[in-house]
Amino acid sequence: MPFWGLQKQLGIDVDSFLLRQSMPQPHGLAAVCHAFEREWVECGHGLGQTRARRECQLEYEDFMECMQRTKLTQRLRLILEQRDRMIKQGKYTPPEHHTGKEEPRP
Structure with missing residues (x-):
């Protein structure tokens, strides 16, 4: 940890682009994959590439x-392929609300 936060004082940010999820997010909420990125960075810290x-x-x-x-x-994709195979064999008929044949709702 540097004694002076030179990047912060000068208003530049040289290396935060490396961590996609750790960048400032809208409304201050953590990004979706932030926890996974943090685990990966913490695991590799100090080990070398x-x-x-x-x-x-x-x-x-x-x-x-x-x-x-x-x-x-x-x-x-595998689930949809299995569904299509079952429809073709006649073992499965999708419900009306999945086929678009249902009456429109008000």
Whole structure:
């Protein structure tokens, strides 16, 4: 920790762009993935890049899943494919409010 907060005094911010979720948010609320980013940064702090990549892989994967939602979208795609297969085989009929055939509401 520096003795003087030179960046703060001069009004410049050189390195906060590295931490996307830690930047100031509207209304002062924490960002959605802030906790995952914090865990990843705390895990890798002081280890060095090579060791941090190896030892903090789980924290990094959690953070990236929170940011990009890749596993969630893959799971949703599989569910929709299964539903389409079941409809084609005649084992499942979607309810009327899912097909758009329901009477419009006032």
